[in-house]
Amino acid sequence: xxxxxxxxxxxxxxxxxxxxxxxxxxxxxxxxxxxxxxxxxxxxxxxxxxxxxxxxxxxxxxxxxxxxxxxxxxxxxxxxxxxxxxxxxxxxxxxxxxxxxxxxxxxxxxxxxxxxxxxxxxxxxxxxxxxxxxxxxxxxxxxxxxxxxxxxxxxxxxxxxxxxxxxxxxxxxxxxxxxxxxxxxxxxxxxxxxxxxxxxxxxxxxxxxxxxxxxxxxxxxxxxxxxxxxxxxxxxxxxxxxxxxxxxxxxxxxxxxxxxxxxxxxxxxxxxxxxxxxxxxxxxxxxxxxxxxxxxxxxxxxxxxxxxxxxxxxxxxxxxxxxxxxxxxxxxxxxxxxxxxxxxxxxxxxxxxxxxxxxxxxxxxxxxxx
Amino acid sequence: xxxxxxxxxxxxxxxxxxxxxxxxxxxxxxxxxxxxxxxxxxxxxxxxxxxxxxxxxxxxxxxxxxxxxxxxxxxxxxxxxxxxxxxxxxxxxxxxxxxxxxxxxxxxxxxxxxxxxxxxxxxxxxxxxxxxxxxxxxxxxxxxxxxxxxxxxxxxxxxxxxxxxxxxxxxxxxxxxxxxxxxxxxxxxxxxxxxxxxxxxxxxxxxxxxxxxxxxxxxxxxxxxxxxx
Numbered sequence: 092x093x094x095x096x097x098x099x100x101x102x103x104x105x106x107x108x109x110x111x112x113x114x115x116x117x118x119x120x121x122x123x124x125x126x127x128x129x130x131x132x133x134x135x136x137x138x139x140x141x142x143x144x145x146x147x148x149x150x151x152x153x154x155x156x157x158x159x160x161x162x163x164x165x166x167x168x169x170x171x172x173x174x175x176x177x178x179x180x181x182x183x184x185x186x187x188x189x190x191x192x193x194x195x196x197x198x199x200x201x202x203x204x205x206x207x208x209x210x211x212x213x214x215x216x217x218x219x220x221x222x223x224x225x226x227x228x229x230x231x232x233x234x235x236x237x238x239x240x241x242x243x244x245x246x247x248x249x250x251x252x253x254x255x256x257x258x259x260x261x262x263x264x265x266x267x268x269x270x271x272x273x274x275x276x277x278x279x280x281x282x283x284x285x286x287x288x289x290x291x292x293x294x295x296x297x298x299x300x301x302x303x304x305x306x307x308x309x310x311x312x313x314x315x316x317x318x319x320x321x322x323x324x325x326x327x328x329x330x331x332x333x334x335x336x337x338x339x340x341x342x343x344x345x346x347x348x349x350x351x352x353x354x355x356x357x358x359x360x361x362x363x364x365x366x367x368x369x370x371x372x373x374x375x376x377x378x379x380x381x382x383x384x385x386x387x388x389x390x391x392x393x394x395x396x397x398x399x400x401x402x403x404x405x406x407x408x409x410x411x412x413x414x415x416x417x418x419x420x421x422x423x424x425x426x427x428x429x430x431x432x433x434x435x436x437x438x439x440x441x442x443x444x445x446x447x448x449x450x451x452x453x454x455x456x457x458x459x460x461x
Numbered sequence: 462x463x464x465x466x467x468x469x470x471x472x473x474x475x476x477x478x479x480x481x482x483x484x485x486x487x488x489x490x491x492x493x494x495x496x497x498x499x500x501x502x503x504x505x506x507x508x509x510x511x512x513x514x515x516x517x518x519x520x521x522x523x524x525x526x527x528x529x530x531x532x533x534x535x536x537x538x539x540x541x542x543x544x545x546x547x548x549x550x551x552x553x554x555x556x557x558x559x560x561x562x563x564x565x566x567x568x569x570x571x572x573x574x575x576x577x578x579x580x581x582x583x584x585x586x587x588x589x590x591x592x593x594x595x596x597x598x599x600x601x602x603x604x605x606x607x608x609x610x611x612x613x614x615x616x617x618x619x620x621x622x623x624x625x626x627x628x629x630x631x632x633x634x635x636x637x638x639x640x641x642x643x644x645x646x647x648x649x650x651x652x653x654x655x656x657x658x659x660x661x662x663x664x665x666x667x668x669x670x671x672x673x674x675x676x677x678x679x680x681x682x683x684x685x686x687x688x689x690x
Contacts, residue, residue, distance in 0.1 A: 152525050157556035189557040
C-alpha cells in the first residue's frame with residue numbers, strides 16, 4: 092500500500108465531507124462561500140435531506156476584490172428567510188486561495204445564531220480532513236463536546252486507513268463496475284439456504300446508507316423464514332442508538348425500530364452507524380469466538396472494513412454502493428460482489444428502511460423457487 | 462508600421478519601475494513612436510506622472526461596477542500622446558490582485574483597438590512574481606520580452622534573481638537588467654556581475670539616457686527603442 096499515490100479517479104471532496112458533517116450536526120443552513128455551482132450535486136442532495144444549502148455565488152469580481160460583503164449579505168438573508176437555529180459556513184477552493192477570512196464577516200453579520208465556520212477547500216489528499224475541520228469548528232462554538240470530538244477524530248483516522256487499505260484510495264485508478272448480476276447472486280443465496288448452510292448477515296453501514304442496506308438483512312431473513320431456515324441465520328448490524336452525532340443516532344433508532352417491526356432480530360449489535368471503520372474488528376472477534384464454523388456471509392455497507400482473518404473460509408457475498416469497490420473486494424476474496432447503484436440519493440430525507448434492488452431481486456427469485 | 466515591441470518591466474516593489482517605465486514611454490514618444498503604458502499595480506499609479514498627477518478610472522473598477530467597459534473609458538492620453546491604462550485591483554490583503562491582472566488584461570485585449578496600433582507597449586508589473594497572475598501579460602502572449610529593475614542592494618537583487626528564475630521557467634526572453642542607482646558602493650560592478658551571471662546585459666538609468674549598456678558600451682539609446690526602427 093503506497094500512501095503517496097496520486098489518485099486520479101473522481102472522489103468526493105473535503106468540501107462535500109464538511110457539508111455532510113454539518114448536516115449530521117443538524118445545521119439548518121449551510122452557506123457555501125465561493126463560486127455558484129461548487130459542490131452542486133451534493134448540495135442538491137442535502138436539500139433533500141432537509142437542510143438549506145446556499146452559495147455566496149462569487150464571480151470574477153468576487154475573486155479579485157474578495158467576498159466579505161457577499162458573505163455578510165447572504166448570512167443576513169438566510170437568517171431572515173429560514174429562521175435557522177444553527178448555521179454552517181463552508182469554504183471553497185476559490186475563496187480559500189484568495190485568502191478569504193470567514194470569522195470577520197460572521198462577526199459583522201452579528202446574528203443571534205451560532206455559526207460553524209469551516210475554512211476548507213478540496214485540495215486535501217483525504218476528504219475526511221473536511222469532516223475534521225468542521226468538527227473542530229463545531230467544538231469551538233460548543234455544538235459538540237471534547238469527548239465526542241476525540242471519538243469522531245479517531246473514527247475518521249480509521250476510516251481513512253480502511254480506504255487506503257482496501258477502498259477507493261487504495262490505488263491510483265479504479266474503474267467503476269456494476270459488480271455481479273443480482274439475479275444470480277440471489278439464486279446462490281437461496282441455494283445455500285436450501286442446502287441448510289448457516290449464514291451470517293452483517294450490515295456494516297455508513298450512517299444514512301443503513302436505510303437501504305438494512306433492507307438486504309430484512310430480505311434474507313424473510314426468505315430464510317419462508318424456507319424454514321430462519322435459525323440458520325445470525326444477524327449483525329451497527330445500529331447502536333446511543334452513539335454518534337445527533338442525526339446519526341436518530342437514523343440508528345429509526346432503522347432499529349423498522350427491523351423490530353419486521354420481526355428481524357439483530358443478534359449482535361456491532362456499534363454505532365458512524366463506527367463502520369472499527370466495527371469490523373468487533374465482527375472479527377465475534378466470528379472468532381462464536382461463528383467461525385458458519386458457511387457463508389452476506390456483508391453489506393462497507394464490507395472492506397471487515398478483516399478477512401476469520402471469514403476467509405466462508406463463501407462471501409458483499410453488497411456495496413461504491414462502483415469502485417468491486418475490484419478491491421474481489422481481490423480480498425469476496426466471491427460475489429454486487430453494487431446498489433444510486434443508493435445514497437434514495438437514503439436522504441427518509442426515516443424508514445428503503446427497498447434495495449438486491450432485496451427486491453431476492454424476494455422475487457425466492458417466489459419462483461418456493 | 463514597424464513590428465510592435467511589447468515589453469514588461471519587473472522588479473522589487475519601490476525600486477522605481479513606474480518612473481522608469483514612464484520615462485521610457487515619454488522618451489520614446491519624444492522620438493515619434495506611438496506608446497502605451499499599462500500599469501498592472503493595484504495602486505494604479507504607474508502612469509500618474511504622464512497624466513500630470515491625475516488618476517484615471519481603472520479597468521477593474523469599472524468591471525466591479527458591472528459596467529460595459531469601452532476603450533474610451535479606460536485608455537487615456539498623457540504626455541506627448543502616450544496612451545495610459547491602469548488595471549487597478551483590490552485593497553492590500555483582500556481578494557486576488559493576480560487574478561485581477563488576468564481579468565483586466567483579457568478585457569483590454571477584447572476592447573482595445575489602440576493596443577494593436579502602438580509601436581511600443583510597456584507593462585509595468587508590480588513587485589515580485591508571487592503568483593500566476595503577475596505573469597499573465599506574458600502567458601497570455603501579450604509580452605514578448607522582459608526587463609528587470611534592481612539596485613545594487615541585497616534585497617532588490619534577491620527579488621530580481623527570483624523574477625529571472627520565474628521568467629526562465631516560462632521561457633520568457635530576458636532583455637536586460639536595469640540598475641536604478643541607490644548610490645551603493647561598487648553598485649555598477651555588482652549589478653554588472655549579476656547581469657553577466659545570469660547571461661544578460663545591464664544598464665543603469667543614466668545609461669538609459671546616455672544610451673549605453675553596462676559593460677558592453679553599446680551606443681544604443683535603449684535596446685528596445687533601437688530595435689523599433
